[in-house]
Amino acid sequence: MDFSANGSEETELYHAQIHLYKHVYNFVSAMALKSAAELGIADAIHNHGKPMTLTELASSLKLHPSKVNILYRFLSLLTHNGFFVKSKGEEEEEEIAYALTPSSKLLISGKSTCLSALVTGALHPNSIDMWSSTEKWFNEDKEQTLFECAKGENYWDFLNKDSDRLSMFQDAMTADSRMFKLALKENKHVFEGLESLVDVAGGTGTVTKLIHEAFPNIKCTVFDQPQVVGNLTGNENLNFVGGDMFKSIPPADAVLLKWVLHDWNDELSLKILKNSKEAISHKGKDGKVIIIDISIDETSDDHGLTELQLEYDLVMLTMFHGKERTKTEWDKLIHDAGFSSYKIIPISGFKSLIEVYP
Ligand code: SAH
Ligand code: 2HI
Numbered sequence: 001m002d003f004s005a006n007g008s009e010e011t012e013l014y015h016a017q018i019h020l021y022k023h024v025y026n027f028v029s030a031m032a033l034k035s036a037a038e039l040g041i042a043d044a045i046h047n048h049g050k051p052m053t054l055t056e057l058a059s060s061l062k063l064h065p066s067k068v069n070i071l072y073r074f075l076s077l078l079t080h081n082g083f084f085v086k087s088k089g090e091e092e093e094e095e096i097a098y099a100l101t102p103s104s105k106l107l108i109s110g111k112s113t114c115l116s117a118l119v120t121g122a123l124h125p126n127s128i129d130m131w132s133s134t135e136k137w138f139n140e141d142k143e144q145t146l147f148e149c150a151k152g153e154n155y156w157d158f159l160n161k162d163s164d165r166l167s168m169f170q171d172a173m174t175a176d177s178r179m180f181k182l183a184l185k186e187n188k189h190v191f192e193g194l195e196s197l198v199d200v201a202g203g204t205g206t207v208t209k210l211i212h213e214a215f216p217n218i219k220c221t222v223f224d225q226p227q228v229v230g231n232l233t234g235n236e237n238l239n240f241v242g243g244d245m246f247k248s249i250p251p252a253d254a255v256l257l258k259w260v261l262h263d264w265n266d267e268l269s270l271k272i273l274k275n276s277k278e279a280i281s282h283k284g285k286d287g288k289v290i291i292i293d294i295s296i297d298e299t300s301d302d303h304g305l306t307e308l309q310l311e312y313d314l315v316m317l318t319m320f321h322g323k324e325r326t327k328t329e330w331d332k333l334i335h336d337a338g339f340s341s342y343k344i345i346p347i348s349g350f351k352s353l354i355e356v357y358p
Helices: 007-024 026-039 041-048 054-060 065-080 116-122 125-139 146-151 155-160 163-178 180-186 206-214 266-279 281-286 303-320 327-336
Strands: 084-088 096-100 196-200 219-224 238-242 254-258 288-293 341-347 351-357
Touching (some): 026 041, 026 065, 041 096, 054 065, 065 084, 125 146, 125 303, 146 155, 155 163, 163 206, 196 206, 196 266, 327 341
Parallel strands (some): 196 254, 219 238
Antiparallel strands (some): 084 096, 341 351
C-alpha cells in the first residue's frame, strides 16, 4: 500500500502502530511496578521523610553500584506512569529527588492501604505462567481453565498443596479487603440492624474484622475451607467455621460474598446464591445477601475503568472459569436464584456492593 500520497492514511498507520506496540509492551510497565514493590522503593522514600535522590535511594535499598543506573531507568518509566514525581531543590546544582504519589503510597508497607501483596501476587509466575499456553488451550477440545491446561490441576488444588502459595494468595486478598474500610464507613446503613452475619468464603476474615470493629454487637462468622480457617481463633462475636459453601452455609441474618461469585461460572454461582438464600431463610423477608464484586456498566464512558474490569474478567476466566458480570448478567443471576429485588451501590471505584433481598 502507498501511504505517501495521503497524509491522513499515514497518520492513521502510525497511530495504529503505536496503539499496538503500547499494548504489546504494557507488560513492561506492570513488571516495573512489581519490581518497585519488591525493592521497597516506596518504603524507602516514606521512611526518609522527604524526596530522595537516586544516590540516597540506591544506598537505602543497598543496591550494588552497578545497579544504580538500572534503578534510574526503572524510575524513569515509573515516574512517567505516575508512580513517582521528580522534585528539584532550590539550588541550581541540586540533584533531582523522587517523591511518592497517591498511587505509590499504596505500596507503603504496614499501612492499612498497602497493596504490595496484591501487586506481587497477581504478577507472580504462579499467576501469569499459564498465559504461555493460550494457543494449546484454544486448540484443545477439553473443558478446562487455562490454568489447568498449563499446570495440569485446578488453581484451588494448586494453592491448597503448598502453604506458601496459599498464604501469598490470602495476603493479596487481605490487602484488597483492607481497602473495604472506607466503603464500610460510607455504607454503614447496609449493616445496621443486623444481629448476625456470615462472611462466606471470607478467607482469613479481613472484611469481617472490619465489620466487627464497626459493629461489635453483630455475631460474625467467617466461613471458608477448613485449610484456610482451621487454625484461626476469634472471640465471642467473631468466629471461624470451616466447610464447603456448595454443601451448606451456616444460618445468619445476612450473608456476605466478597470477591467470591466472580470466581465461579453461572451454574456454581447459582448454587452459592441458593445456599445463601437458605442460610437467611429464618429471617423471612428481613434477611439479605450482600455481594461485593465488579459490576460492568456497559454504558460507562470511563474507558480505563471498563478496560480494568474486562481484564479482571479474563483473569477470572483463565484461572477459575469465573467471570465479571455486567448489570444485565447480575440481574439474571439474582432472579434465577429466586430473590425478589436488589440494589447496586458503586464502591471503591471499580467494585460494587449489591444488596439482595429474598
Ligand atoms: N472473601 C475474601 C476471599 C476471596 S478469595 C476476600 O475478599 O478477601 C475466595 C475464597 O474462596 C478463598 O478464601 C477460598 O479458600 C474460598 N473457597 C473456595 N472454595 C470454597 C468452598 N467450596 N467453600 C468455602 N470457601 C471456598
Ligand atoms: C494473588 C493475587 C491475585 C491472584 C493470585 C495471587 O489472582 C489477584 O489479585 C487476582 C488474580 O490475579 C484475583 C483476585 C480475586 C480473586 C482471585 C484472584 O478472587 O496469588
